[in-house]
Amino acid sequence: MMTLMLALGACSGRESNKRTVTTPPPEPATQVIKSDAEWKKQLTSEQYRILREAATERPHGKGYEEFRQQGAGTYHCAGCGALLFSSDHKFDSGCGWPSFYDPAKAQNVKLSEDHSMGALRIEVTCAVCGGHLGHRFDGEGFHTPTDQRYCINGGALKFVPAEKP
Numbered sequence: 001m002m003t004l005m006l007a008l009g010a011c012s013g014r015e016s017n018k019r020t021v022t023t024p025p026p027e028p029a030t031q032v033i034k035s036d037a038e039w040k041k042q043l044t045s046e047q048y049r050i051l052r053e054a055a056t057e058r059p060h061g062k063g064y065e066e067f068r069q070q071g072a073g074t075y076h077c078a079g080c081g082a083l084l085f086s087s088d089h090k091f092d093s094g095c096g097w098p099s100f101y102d103p104a105k106a107q108n109v110k111l112s113e114d115h116s117m118g119a120l121r122i123e124v125t126c127a128v129c130g131g132h133l134g135h136r137f138d139g140e141g142f143h144t145p146t147d148q149r150y151c152i153n154g155g156a157l158k159f160v161p162a163e164k165p
């Protein structure tokens with residue numbers, strides 16, 4: 001799977017050496033509760049639609065392209081900064097959205113049943129601010145240690161590149 005991912009990445013012709021130095025956002029010490037007005041002010045309209053209205057971004061969008069090109073680092077909630085996922089667990093499922101087979105910090109990732117599309121799905125939300133992240137699908141046959149796919153909207157994530165050794 002890693003080989004495939006690298007091969008696909010190389011085809012894009014958009015490899016970039018640009019590197020911005022970013023420090024991880026502070027981990028919230030408590031639950032983050034804000035009014036809709038506050039979220040609207042803080043988030044972009046796309047982030048608001050995903051995190052606060054449980055919208056799904058279009059597949060193969062900008063967030064997915066960026067995800068495929070990102071190297072080592074951590075993925076934090078775009079709403080509150082909580083650590084959610086790590087590049088250690090990312091894989092290219094080909095589905096069009098960032099995919100992980102495990103959370104980086106399980107206590108920050110909340111799972112609940114979602115019956116909204118006429119079928120039972122597992123919704124993935126940020127346990128700290130309640131923001132909608134995406135869904136988890138199990139047993140699809142991906143060759144990952146868990147055979148689970150956390151299918152996450154790129155717009156719900158903030159990527160922080162790892163420090164170079």
Ligand SMILES: [Zn+2]
Nearest residue numbers: 077080126129
């Ligand atoms: Zn959050």
